[in-house]
Amino acid sequence: MPSNPLSLDDTQPNHSSVALIRTSLFKFVCLLVGLFMLTGGLLAYIAHTLDAREIKEGQFHTANALKSLESSMDSYIRDNASWGDAYEHLHLQVDTDWAYVKQNLGASLYSDFFINGVFVIDPQGRTVYSVINGKLAQINAEKWLQQPALPLVEQARARAEAEIPVATYTQVAGTPAYVTAMAITTGDDPTIKNDGRSPSVMVLATLLNNSRLKALGQDYGVNDLRLASTSQAVGSNVMALGEDGNAGKIQWNPEVPSQGILIIGIPLIGCAALVVCLMAWVILRRTTVAAKALDNSYESLKHSEAALNTSEKRFRDVVEASSDWVWEINRDMRFTFLSERFESVTGLPVASWIGRSMDSLLYRQAGSMSDYLNNPDRDPHPSIQCHYRDTQGQERITRLSARAMVDGGFRGTATDVTEEEEARRRIEFLSLHDALTGLANRTRLLAFLGEKLKSKRSMEQPLLVLSVDLDRFKPVNDLLGHAAGDLVLNEISSRLINCIRHGDLVSRVGGDEFVLVLEGINNEEAVEEVCRRLIMAIEQPIKMAEQGVFVGASVGIAMAPNDADNVTEILRYSDIALYEAKAAGRNTWRFYASDMNDKIIERRRMESDLRYAINHDELRLHFQPRYRISDGQMVGAEALVRWQHPTRGLIAPDTFIPIAEDTGLIVHLGNWVLENACINAARWPDNLFVSVNLSPSEFKRGNLAERVKNSLISSGIDPARLELEITENATLDDAVGTLEVMNELKNLGVRITMDDFGTGYSSLNNLRTFPFDGLKIDRGFLNRLVDSEEDKSIIQAMISLGRALSLTVTAEGIETTEQLSWLETVDCHEGQGYFLSRPLDAKVFNAMLE
Numbered sequence: 001m002p003s004n005p006l007s008l009d010d011t012q013p014n015h016s017s018v019a020l021i022r023t024s025l026f027k028f029v030c031l032l033v034g035l036f037m038l039t040g041g042l043l044a045y046i047a048h049t050l051d052a053r054e055i056k057e058g059q060f061h062t063a064n065a066l067k068s069l070e071s072s073m074d075s076y077i078r079d080n081a082s083w084g085d086a087y088e089h090l091h092l093q094v095d096t097d098w099a100y101v102k103q104n105l106g107a108s109l110y111s112d113f114f115i116n117g118v119f120v121i122d123p124q125g126r127t128v129y130s131v132i133n134g135k136l137a138q139i140n141a142e143k144w145l146q147q148p149a150l151p152l153v154e155q156a157r158a159r160a161e162a163e164i165p166v167a168t169y170t171q172v173a174g175t176p177a178y179v180t181a182m183a184i185t186t187g188d189d190p191t192i193k194n195d196g197r198s199p200s201v202m203v204l205a206t207l208l209n210n211s212r213l214k215a216l217g218q219d220y221g222v223n224d225l226r227l228a229s230t231s232q233a234v235g236s237n238v239m240a241l242g243e244d245g246n247a248g249k250i251q252w253n254p255e256v257p258s259q260g261i262l263i264i265g266i267p268l269i270g271c272a273a274l275v276v277c278l279m280a281w282v283i284l285r286r287t288t289v290a291a292k293a294l295d296n297s298y299e300s301l302k303h304s305e306a307a308l309n310t311s312e313k314r315f316r317d318v319v320e321a322s323s324d325w326v327w328e329i330n331r332d333m334r335f336t337f338l339s340e341r342f343e344s345v346t347g348l349p350v351a352s353w354i355g356r357s358m359d360s361l362l363y364r365q366a367g368s369m370s371d372y373l374n375n376p377d378r379d380p381h382p383s384i385q386c387h388y389r390d391t392q393g394q395e396r397i398t399r400l401s402a403r404a405m406v407d408g409g410f411r412g413t414a415t416d417v418t419e420e421e422e423a424r425r426r427i428e429f430l431s432l433h434d435a436l437t438g439l440a441n442r443t444r445l446l447a448f449l450g451e452k453l454k455s456k457r458s459m460e461q462p463l464l465v466l467s468v469d470l471d472r473f474k475p476v477n478d479l480l481g482h483a484a485g486d487l488v489l490n491e492i493s494s495r496l497i498n499c500i501r502h503g504d505l506v507s508r509v510g511g512d513e514f515v516l517v518l519e520g521i522n523n524e525e526a527v528e529e530v531c532r533r534l535i536m537a538i539e540q541p542i543k544m545a546e547q548g549v550f551v552g553a554s555v556g557i558a559m560a561p562n563d564a565d566n567v568t569e570i571l572r573y574s575d576i577a578l579y580e581a582k583a584a585g586r587n588t589w590r591f592y593a594s595d596m597n598d599k600i601i602e603r604r605r606m607e608s609d610l611r612y613a614i615n616h617d618e619l620r621l622h623f624q625p626r627y628r629i630s631d632g633q634m635v636g637a638e639a640l641v642r643w644q645h646p647t648r649g650l651i652a653p654d655t656f657i658p659i660a661e662d663t664g665l666i667v668h669l670g671n672w673v674l675e676n677a678c679i680n681a682a683r684w685p686d687n688l689f690v691s692v693n694l695s696p697s698e699f700k701r702g703n704l705a706e707r708v709k710n711s712l713i714s715s716g717i718d719p720a721r722l723e724l725e726i727t728e729n730a731t732l733d734d735a736v737g738t739l740e741v742m743n744e745l746k747n748l749g750v751r752i753t754m755d756d757f758g759t760g761y762s763s764l765n766n767l768r769t770f771p772f773d774g775l776k777i778d779r780g781f782l783n784r785l786v787d788s789e790e791d792k793s794i795i796q797a798m799i800s801l802g803r804a805l806s807l808t809v810t811a812e813g814i815e816t817t818e819q820l821s822w823l824e825t826v827d828c829h830e831g832q833g834y835f836l837s838r839p840l841d842a843k844v845f846n847a848m849l850e
């Protein structure tokens with residue numbers, strides 16, 4: 001087997017894709033988390049650095065702001081103190097009008113430059129000029145400043161020469177203040193004369209309250225510069241004023257860029273992380289599903305691979321173990337593969353068939369195999385029965401299954417069904433045919449007829465149904481045995497088949513009944529010709545071991561559509577016609593006529609009438625005398641029954657005896673005849689016997705010996721005066737039983753004669769086997785006596801035989817004087833016939849005797 005292309009790599013990792021994807025994704029998420037943490041850290045670091053820088057900047061700007069305050073205060077004081085006018089109007093004399101009213105050192109210092117306190121301290125240390133918050137005031141500088149101003153004033157005087165101000169931070173009423181002092185000098189003004197005194201000192205103070213600090217901070221970009229809430233406040237945003245911070249502390253709100261960064265950055269990163277996590281989750285889900293599917297397909301692939309391997313193995317085992325062979329053909333319908341079984345099943349070598357056309361091996365009646373397979377309308381999964389010849393040249397039947405292959409060609413299996421097919425055909429044949437003769441049976445007949453009657457029949461194309469019944473067959477079967485009977489039936493069957501044409505049907509529907517279905521015969525003469533042929537064929541003697549066997553046949557004819565067009569009716573009608581043919585005296589045929597049906601109905605009525613007749617004294621006895629030929633003396637008389645029908649008149653026994661036999665009325669009828677015959681005989685002279693006919697069926701039914709005995713007793717006649725006539729048919733059915741009854745009868749002392757001698761086959765044998773006292777030569781022989789030398793010799797032979805067996809020989813049906821005289825010449829014992837006497841009414845006969 002070629003290696004499987006679907007085979008999976010064995011080195012494939014064993015763990016599933018789901019796990020693989022999960023770990024990969026986990027790693028990825030870890031990486032992302034790390035990245036986010038790093039970013040966060042970095043952000044925090046940046047924020048922190050920024051914060052630090054902001055603090056430093058705050059300090060720097062605050063210091064700058066203070067410096068600018070200091071320098072502006074420095075320049076204010078320099079401008080105002082080192083000025084000749086100020087020296088003149090504030091030192092030499094204190095001119096308030098010049099200073100305050102004329103605005104040289106007045107309100108504008110407060111309103112424009114936020115200088116809260118303006119003081120001039122004279123050489124004696126007295127405050128000679130003061131403006132507080134832009135308003136002229138009479139307040140001591142020390143008192144406003146709440147501290148001794150002397151040290152500052154002294155320092156300023158010391159620097160008078162150098163014209164350098166001094167300055168310090170201090171607290172005024174709890175509020176930090178920047179105080180600067182400078183000696184008032186003439187400046188460079190040459191017009192003003194120095195008075196030589198120690199100079200007056202100008203003091204300017206600005207309060208660093210919250211509003212001043214705020215404005216100051218704003219100018220330098222310091223956020224919310226203000227007084228520190230407590231003197232204890234420390235921190236990078238707190239700055240002490242003055243030496244050791246004794247002037248108080250200021251503080252500001254440094255910018256915190258980290259806040260902005262962190263407030264925006266952290267949620268942003270958080271959000272990003274969330275989104276990434278979400279995405280990761282979604283991806284995980286999706287990929288898990290996909291991976292699961294992948295795993296499943298991988299698993300199923302692994303399974304299917306395993307299954308494939310198993311099924312391959314199974315297939316191999318099956319192919320090797322089964323009686324089928326496997327085949328494969330290409331597009332050109334040539335064999336490309338044949339399994340080993342091919343050889344053992346067909347006996348043909350595989351090697352020599354590979355490459356050969358399928359049609360050269362397999363064939364079917366309906367066309368070539370390749371035509372069939374290439375027919376697009378065929379069954380997609382066909383099972384085709386076809387034939388081939390094995391090595392012995394024997395035709396074998398094989399059933400092919402075929403499947404088209406994707407890349408063209410076909411493959412399939414082939415099962416040898418020769419035996420199966422034969423068995424099937426046999427069973428089918430047996431179910432539709434008679435096992436003995438091989439003719440169609442009733443089932444087949446019904447189906448065949450049904451099929452034929454389906455198509456509309458016309459007068460020109462009638463369907464002919466012939467019911468054929470063998471005459472004198474039953475005796476053959478009973479006397480010569482069933483094997484002989486079977487042989488006769490087989491012989492008759494093949495003769496019947498020879499009489500029909502192809503397409504017609506012969507069926508066996510009963511022991512010796514046949515039905516023929518014929519077509520293409522459209523006139524009565526042709527039909528009669530067929531019947532004649534049939535009867536002739538049947539009548540030909542059949543050679544058995546020692547003797548020839550003769551059977552005859554009666555034929556009933558019905559035609560579709562004339563008589564009927566359905567199966568049941570047409571069969572019934574041909575049967576009625578057959579019955580008529582039989583009644584008409586054997587070896588003949590009758591067409592069905594509608595009145596035949598009436599006759600059947602009539603017969604039914606007769607049955608019930610007969611039942612009534614027996615019980616209501618409608619039967620009559622006629623007696624036909626029998627004479628001794630040698631001297632013409634009457635020896636006895638035969639009792640012959642008639643039916644005095646109320647409407648139909650006197651009916652002959654041939655009409656109603658068969659009905660009585662068929663219906664079982666024969667026992668009653670027979671009893672009536674026996675009793676009345678004996679009663680009549682009792683009135684006759686003792687030398688006359690009475691002869692009574694018995695039907696064969698009377699031997700089988702009822703207790704015959706008992707009945708005879710009763711009749712003898714009730715009439716009181718000598719048993720030797722009673723003769724019983726039986727036809728040989730009585731002896732046939734049950735020879736042992738018949739012999740037993742006959743012996744019983746003989747023991748009673750009655751005589752037994754064989755009636756209608758010469759019409760059966762077994763006459764001679766019967767005469768030896770059974771205790772007969774006499775025989776009656778059938779009147780048929782006498783009829784032909786005149787022109788048939790053969791019949792003469794037969795009668796002579798019968799008479800000789802009778803003599804040899806010590807039997808009384810009677811000739812019946814003597815109608816002429818010639819017959820009588822000839823019988824006399826051949827020494828026939830007794831005679832009976834119209835010529836001698838017709839059967840006479842009992843009364844007439846009795847009266848004649850008297």
Ligand code: C2E
Nearest residue numbers: 640641652653654673693694695813814815833834835839
């Ligand atoms: P069978 O026993 O052969 O009776 C003789 C028949 O031949 C009688 O017909 C009789 O009338 C007729 N026959 C007599 N002489 C002549 C003749 O010269 N020429 C012709 N052509 N016929 C003659 P039948 O009475 O109509 O009886 C017919 C058959 O009916 C009898 O044939 C017999 O088999 C049967 N049969 C008559 N009576 C009885 C009966 O009581 N019981 C039974 N089981 N069968 C009966």
Ligand code: CA
Nearest residue numbers: 638693725755
């Ligand atoms: Ca008779």
Ligand code: CA
Nearest residue numbers: 755756776812
């Ligand atoms: Ca007779």
